[in-house]
Amino acid sequence: MMHLSYSISRMEPSGLNKAGRAHRMKINHRLGFLIVVMFWMICQSAGATVLRENQREDQPLPLWDDVEVFRDSTGTLSIEKIASAGGEIKFIPPDVRHLQENSNDVFWIRFSLQGELNSSSEWAIQAFPSWLDDVRLYSQEANGEFSVNQMGDRFPFKAQVNRISVLAFPVTVESSPKTYYLRVKTHGPTILDLKAWKRSGLEKKEISRLLIFSAFAGAVGIMALMNLVFWGWVRKLIYPIYSLFLLVTLLGIASLQGYAVSFLFLNHPIWADRFNDVVVCMLISTGAIFTCHVFEYRRHSVWAAGLMYSVAIFFIAMIPLLIWGSPGNIIHSMIYLEIIVAIFNTMFVAWIIFFESHTNTFLPFSPFLA
Numbered sequence: 001m002m003h004l005s006y007s008i009s010r011m012e013p014s015g016l017n018k019a020g021r022a023h024r025m026k027i028n029h030r031l032g033f034l035i036v037v038m039f040w041m042i043c044q045s046a047g048a049t050v051l052r053e054n055q056r057e058d059q060p061l062p063l064w065d066d067v068e069v070f071r072d073s074t075g076t077l078s079i080e081k082i083a084s085a086g087g088e089i090k091f092i093p094p095d096v097r098h099l100q101e102n103s104n105d106v107f108w109i110r111f112s113l114q115g116e117l118n119s120s121s122e123w124a125i126q127a128f129p130s131w132l133d134d135v136r137l138y139s140q141e142a143n144g145e146f147s148v149n150q151m152g153d154r155f156p157f158k159a160q161v162n163r164i165s166v167l168a169f170p171v172t173v174e175s176s177p178k179t180y181y182l183r184v185k186t187h188g189p190t191i192l193d194l195k196a197w198k199r200s201g202l203e204k205k206e207i208s209r210l211l212i213f214s215a216f217a218g219a220v221g222i223m224a225l226m227n228l229v230f231w232g233w234v235r236k237l238i239y240p241i242y243s244l245f246l247l248v249t250l251l252g253i254a255s256l257q258g259y260a261v262s263f264l265f266l267n268h269p270i271w272a273d274r275f276n277d278v279v280v281c282m283l284i285s286t287g288a289i290f291t292c293h294v295f296e297y298r299r300h301s302v303w304a305a306g307l308m309y310s311v312a313i314f315f316i317a318m319i320p321l322l323i324w325g326s327p328g329n330i331i332h333s334m335i336y337l338e339i340i341v342a343i344f345n346t347m348f349v350a351w352i353i354f355f356e357s358h359t360n361t362f363l364p365f366s367p368f369l370a
Contacts, residue, residue, distance in 0.1 A: 048112035048113060048114040048177035048178075049061070049063060049066045049111065049112065049113055049114070049196070050114055050115070050116065051113055051114070051115055051116075051121065051123055051173050051196055052115075052116055053115075053116055053119060053121060055198060056201070057197075057198045057200060057201025057204065058201055058204070058205065059201075060126065060195035060196060060197045060201075060202075061195065061196040061197075062193075062194075062195055063111055063125070063194040063195060063196055064094060064192075064193050064194050066111055067094060067109050067110065067111040067194060068091035068092060068093060068094075068109070068110045068111070069091060069092060069093070069094045069095075069107055069108070069109055069110075070082065070089055070090065070091045070092070070107070070108040070110070071105050071106075071107055071108075072105060072106040072107070072108060073105050073106075075105065075106040075185070077089070077106075077108075079138045079146050079148070079181060079183075080146070082108050082181055083138075083140065083146070083179075083181065091108075091110050094109075094192075104186075104187055104188075105185075106183060106184070106185045107183075107184045107185075107192070108181055108182070108183055108184075109181070109182040109183075109184065109192070109194070110179065110180070110181055110182075111179070111180055111182075111194070112177045112178065112179045112180070113171065113173050113177070113178055113180065113196070114173065114174070114175060114176060114177040114178065115173040115174055115175050116175060117175050118175055119174070119175055120172060120173070120174045120175075121172070121173055121198070122170065122171075122172055122173075122198070122199040122200075123170075123171050123172075123173050123196055123197065123198060123199055124162065124168040124169065124170050124171070124196070124197045124198075124199045124202045125137065125168065125169045125171055125180070125182075125194060125195075125196055125197075126166055126167060126168045126194070126195045126196075126197055126202065127151075127167040127168075127169075127182065127184070127192070127193075127194060128166075128167070128192070128193040128194070128195070129190060129191070129193075129256070130165060130166050130167055130256070130257060130258035131153060131186075131190075131255070131256060131258070131273075131276045132152050132153070132167060132184060132186045132190070132192075133152050133153050133154045133185055133186040133187060133273055134150070134152045134153075134154045134155070134183075134184070134185040134186065135150065135151050135152045135167055135182065135183070135184050135185075136148050136149065136150040136151075136182070136183040137149045137150075137169040137171075137180060137181070137182050137183075138180065138181040138182075138183065139171070139178060139179075139180050139181075140178075140179070149161050149169050149170075151167045151168075151169065152167065152186075152269075153269055153270075153272050153273035153276070154269050154270070154273060155269050156267050156268075156269050157265070157267075157269070157272075158267065164202075164203075164206045164258075165206065165209070165210075165257055165258030165259050166202075166206065166258055167258075168197065168202055170199060182194070187331060188277075188331035188335070209257070213253070213254070213257065213259070216250075216253075217250055217254075220246050220247070220249070220250045221250075223243075223246055224242075224243040224246045224247050225243075227239040227240070227242045227243040227246070228240065228243050231243075237293065238293045238294065241286070241289055241290050241293055242290060244286050244290075245286045245287060245289075245290040248279070248282045248283050248286045249283060251279050251282070251283075252279045252280065252282075252283040255275055255276045255279045256276065260272050260275050260276065260279075274322055274323055274325065277322040277331065278319050278322050278323060280334075281315040281316065281318050281319050281322065281334070282315075282316075282319070284311070284312075284315045284338055284341070285311075285312040285313075285315040285316050286312075288308045288309075288311045288312045288315075288341065288345075289308065289309070289312050291308065291345055291349070292304075292305050292308040292309065295348075295349055295352055297348070300352055301348075304348055307344070308345075311337075311341050314337075315334070318330070318334060
């Protein structure tokens with residue numbers, strides 16, 4: 001009995017040492033895991049946007065609030081010079097007014113992306129709007145060289161890496177942060193925006209957009225044909241004008257949605273770029289004439305009707321200049337004139353409806369007040 005007690009007492013320290021070592025190993029593993037997580041979180045706080053695996057496919061992640069912008073007024077700086085961020089190169093938070101005032105310059109947009117821990121996933125970075133002229137995405141590879149993908153109206157559609165109507169650059173996002181540089185050059189005032197899509201979600205969205213646009217195009221075609229039939233019966237000028245307005249509106253939507261590049265001008269990017277401006281001028285001209293006839297401007301005011309026809313003639317006259325290749329300053333002036341005309345039409349139509357007691361024209365044509 002004494003021998004058994006002595007054996008047990010001699011084994012107890014050894015058992016306790018083993019338990020203590022196991023406990024310490026468990027603590028060390030937990031501390032190591034915590035250190036790795038803390039280091040990963042520190043990397044995240046350095047400005048990289050984290051793209052998570054549970055992000056919904058149908059909901060893109062906005063990136064514009066996490067980017068920095070540099071304006072290259074000369075348009076000659078290389079990616080190596082920009083990436084060095086030395087001397088006169090200073091990235092600042094994005095400012096919409098700053099972009100609008102200098103929209104004809106080259107803008108460099110810097111942002112960083114990273115995925116979740118121990119993950120690698122396929123994403124797409126969408127630049128909005130779709131009618132930008134020259135958009136290039138640079139990223140630095142492991143060997144120090146910069147790779148570039150280029151899209152926009154100045155490049156053939158067949159040469160683009162993503163053959164869809166929107167400007168979307170494919171990227172592979174890993175757990176380590178990676179910095180990207182987006183170079184944007186366009187003409188005329190525009191508002192830039194960036195979004196990150198799961199690549200599969202963007203492809204599904206593109207199919208959905210194409211189906212919706214196809215249905216819309218079919219409906220517009222039927223409405224235009226019906227108005228031509230009505231014109232053959234009653235011989236009123238409003239019907240062919242309405243048909244023309246519908247068809248030009250369809251062309252405008254197709255162009256601004258990016259389908260002009262992907263469907264009409266596959267190998268002629270310059271014509272696709274100018275086609276956007278031409279269609280906008282056609283839309284303003286036909287819209288002015290259509291509004292003038294729908295609300296019978298001539299019956300209420302001869303000078304108002306004359307003003308609308310003058311606006312239509314002016315924008316039609318701008319088309320040859322745009323085809324030839326106009327500077328961006330003309331685009332600015334045309335947009336300001338379009339805004340003035342829209343304000344005038346809204347006020348004049350409101351005067352016709354509420355002060356001339358022509359409320360019967362309000363309901364069927366209220367959509368055109370916008």
